[in-house]
Amino acid sequence: MNIVTFETVSKIYRTGETTVTALGDVSLKIPKGMFTAFVGPSGSGKTTALNLIGCLDQPSKGTVTVAGQATGNMNRRQSAAFRGKHLGFVFQDFNLLPVLTVHENVEYPLLMIQDLPKSHRGPAVEKVLAAVGMADQAGKYPAQLSGGQKQRVAIARALVGNPALVLADEPTANLDGATAQKVIDLMKRMRDEFGITFIFSTHDPRIMDQAEAFFHMEDGRLKDASENMIDPLGGGI
Numbered sequence: 314m315n316i317v318t319f320e321t322v323s324k325i326y327r328t329g330e331t332t333v334t335a336l337g338d339v340s341l342k343i344p345k346g347m348f349t350a351f352v353g354p355s356g357s358g359k360t361t362a363l364n365l366i367g368c369l370d371q372p373s374k375g376t377v378t379v380a381g382q383a384t385g386n387m388n389r390r391q392s393a394a395f396r397g398k399h400l401g402f403v404f405q406d407f408n409l410l411p412v413l414t415v416h417e418n419v420e421y422p423l424l425m426i427q428d429l430p431k432s433h434r435g436p437a438v439e440k441v442l443a444a445v446g447m448a449d450q451a452g453k454y455p456a457q458l459s460g461g462q463k464q465r466v467a468i469a470r471a472l473v474g475n476p477a478l479v480l481a482d483e484p485t486a487n488l489d490g491a492t493a494q495k496v497i498d499l500m501k502r503m504r505d506e507f508g509i510t511f512i513f514s515t516h517d518p519r520i521m522d523q524a525e526a527f528f529h530m531e532d533g534r535l536k537d538a539s540e541n542m543i544d545p546l547g548g549g550i
């Protein structure tokens with residue numbers, strides 16, 4: 314099953330007289346559970362592709378389908394609800410709220426989900442903090458953590474709502490090499506344990522090494538999309 318499909322998707326930005334084709338006629342499929350990397354030079358369209366998958370933006374042309382649902386006709390409220398239900402996000406600069414503790418940061422997305430009883434929130438937070446090895450730091454504030462610990466908390470926050478898909482834009486860009494490797498290993502373990510699909514925009518060769526599907530972007534287009542797709546179970550696709 315494919316968790317993401319693009320059918321001849323274009324994204325065109327217009328500012329005054331200028332038109333930028335950030336994505337031009339891109340078609341692709343991402344099978345469920347894949348550790349997937351969008352790679353390519355700066356300005357090639359990686360973030361644009363992730364924003365479309367994350368329902369943060371809509372295509373100018375073509376169809377984007379995520380978790381079985383076409384995203385093009387969603388209004389803001391519907392896309393926010395869709396994100397809350399199906400998606401998690403990890404950012405380059407962690408985006409933790411400094412005034413909240415680790416526990417509260419991870420709990421935060423659950424407050425947005427209507428009808429979730431308060432009694433479910435604590436155990437859900439504890440489960441993901443344990444999964445990322447941060448259970449003993451739950452009472453600390455982000456300023457008291459290292460970069461790697463902050464990113465582990467951010468990963469826990471992305472996972473707490475049981476998403477089908479986690480989108481990570483340059484998640485290792487602000488980490489040193491050894492810490493970056495640990496964070497990548499952690500995400501792969503989360504994929505193995507919970508069957509979550511991870512999609513990265515990255516320049517990091519360590520993520521490229523671990524990726525099972527690559528989408529090479531160049532000038533808003535895809536270069537040899539299927540060439541590097543590897544079946545994680547070893548059967549070929």
Ligand SMILES: Nc1ncnc2c1ncn2[C@@H]1O[C@H](COP(=O)(O)OP(=O)(O)OP(=O)(O)O)[C@@H](O)[C@H]1O
Pocket residue numbers: 326327328333334335353354355356357358359360361362514530
């Ligand atoms: N909101 C916007 N308005 C106008 N142009 C935009 C907008 N967002 C992106 N672009 C343009 O679209 C193209 C693709 O940008 P995008 O951010 O997707 O590239 P990228 O591959 O993620 O780059 P980087 O590796 O530097 O993050 C670029 O030419 C960029 O300038």
